[in-house]
Amino acid sequence: MLKLIQRQIFLPLLLCMTLFIPGAQASIFNPETFMLDNGMQVVVITNHRAPVVRHMVWYKVGAADEAPGETGIAHLLEHLMFKGTKNMAPGAFSAAVARNGGQENAFTSHDYTAYFQTIARDRLDMVMRMEADRMTNLLITEEQVLPERDVVLEERRSRVDNIPSSQLREQISAALFLNYPYRRPIIGWEHEIRALDVDRILAFYKRYYAPNNAILIVEGDVDVAELKPLAEKYYGAIPRGPDIKRDRTTEPPARADIRLTMEHERVTQPSWSRRYIAPSYNHGLTEHAHALQVVAEIIGGGPSSRLHKKLVLEDAIALSAGAFYGADELGPSTFGVYAAPKPGVEMAQIEEMVAAEITKVLTDGVSAEEVRGAIERMRNNAVFAKDDFGTAAQVFGVALTSGGTVERVEGWLDKIAAVTPETALQAAKAVLEGKHHVTAELLAKPQS
């Protein structure tokens, strides 16, 4: 009923998908792919279930590609992409999509920025024309930037400043990553958002928005034969931009465990978490990326997981407990565990219990039955993922803007199915054994 219109929403949904549906399904999506002459990759996932398409353009640029001092510029640009171009008046893009019964949105992460419309298949031509137009013809003025910057500041207030746990999460990222740009918030630090102006935003746009730095993904009632001429006509006509190398500062070895404690008067439910830097599909010891998903599922992926059984059910000291890991990042990923204590339970006890469970995994390993169960659940969830329109486009978009390939996505289930108790233990040891970590406590401020 309630419809919230949000250009960019930070929700854990996708991470849960990473836990449960971590990439995709062995040869289930069956996409077709081709390359335009100007270097723009195209992926088509045909699905005739309904006369509808989702049309997405993904740019290989995100908050982790921003220059020092301009955090938030990728996200603010995403907002400003809905203003006018040389060919379209401000607001005309959204008005045209709506008038044609389409829905649209956009989102920004550390590694990518994406724009999409969902619309009747016979309007695909129109949205492709308009999306291609704003890839190079964007016009923005000071008069537009100022109120939009205020909008983003309100967005920051509602997502971060108003929510103690979100404030703490920003601090955690800045502590966990000493030098890698994932330490910066995607939405930006407030003082740096305030300093963004037209010139800097346009320079960013001109550098990164070009066909060879973008990927076109269309899912739905269309096939390659139909899409290719349209893609060539609209996107193929755009000249190639400069080659972009994603040079990011890298992480030095951690030398210390870090502990963050935040007390806040509006916290009513304390919580505890611990994070380790982990490999992703694209960074670090990548050979462990699949096994780590199985490890996370076993330690803390659901009602059958070790942390839930021990802390929530058996000892009943926590209201919730679990683990999280995703492998999609272009850079280093994070392996985390968390718990929320029941009233009256000391944080120290929670920490001790979670740490004991991790030690147990490192000492005794995981059982063949646990591995089998985790693989089975992940396999099942892959079928559900296929049933949800838009998931395939999403999965390919994330993978292809973050160093992955179509083949890797399609081979995900085979890799997961090949995980054994031995490879799971090796992966767990590589990330958790004797490694430095960041522990965070969110606490209620004692009333004075």
Place this chain on the structure above:
Amino acid sequence: MKTMTTKTAFRHLSIFVLAIVMFSFATIQSAYAVKVERVVSDGGIVAWLIRDHSNPITTLKLSFRGGAALDPEGKEGLAHFVASTLDEGSGDMDSNAFQKALDDRSITLRFNAGRDTFRGTLRTLNQHRDDAFEYLRSALTEPRFDEVPLTRIRAQILSSIKQDEEDPRHRASQGMFETAFQNHPYSRPKNGTADSLKSITPDHMRQFVTERLVRENLIIGVVGDIEPETLKIYLDETFASLPKSSSAWALKKITPQLTGTVKVIDLNVGQSAIQFGQPGIARSDPDFYTAYVLNYILGGGGFVSRLYEEVREKRGLAYSVYTYLMPLDASAAVMGGAGTANERVAETLETVRDVWKKFSEEGPTQEELNDAKTYLTGAYPLRFTSSSAIAEMLVGIQEEGLGIDYIDNRNGFIDAVTLADAKRVAASLFQPNNLSFVIAGRPQGVVATD
């Protein structure tokens, strides 16, 4: 989301622990060449079905009429508590065994309580369908309500109630319900209070199950890879043993007591949550579709509504600003919301009031009406998102008694709205003098009148 975290709406906790900042968006899908079948089992259980053989999955949504508004005085939160514990053990399976059985088979089985209905979802791979329907039957007819899981879930609900108390949006919304529905069950907190939850016993919950989860209140929608003949068998096996009927109830009709007041709920936050509302229009009103189109133009539309333009686009006062129609069984309201820095709340209020007044006086333009119609009719197919969203629609259409051909007819109702209708209904529906505000935060320059 994980079963574990959704059970008691542990949003804040789960968000806290997630390191990766991500986004979500409305997953949008489309109409199939839709054919709705009315399936009646030998035992007389009715379900509406859309067959879809794309994937080996079956999704069922159910709704029992009567929701949290019927919770007895002092037992607020009963329906929600039952919904949160119905999947915590039944028959000869205790909570752990039941949850493990679901998890091992990747079966989604969950319940939730709205103000007017008690709803359930079952989603399963076809290879586990026999088990899935059996677990649903068992949960509905022989739940155990064992002490251990009850204690655990009660603690989770108490925690989430406390968290809601510090959430500006929740406080503003609850404040609006208290103003609008004084002395009526709709004003009470849906999930209960610390006191009410502690007073609820397993006996109360068992009584709820026998009295309320009965066949005459039941509505079912099914989508997926299943044949009508197979569904009939499942319907009888699953629902035939439910009690047939319940004692009648009556929820007193109420016009929202919204008379143009401004209420401030003090919370120490930098951005105030603003809720606004006024009396609305019943779902059964002949002018409902006109009101629906008007709401889209005023504040229901994506990046193109009047409020979006004035509040966000021109003035940068809020990240999101929206309105919606809220028809309830015993009332109706037009509701809206925005979030604005404390210093600028007064300006947001003034802007919303001005837009409201102008829209009431002038109604939409012909162009706005045309654009609204082409959007609403063109986007209708996109609403058929996943199997689960379609099944939910099948339930909703039955609840409102809209007829089995509604999906085919619905766009016709939108197209039939004329400019004269729109202006007439805008003038009567939108009442700037009754537009009331509840603000949770520390707004500046705002005079509270309530």
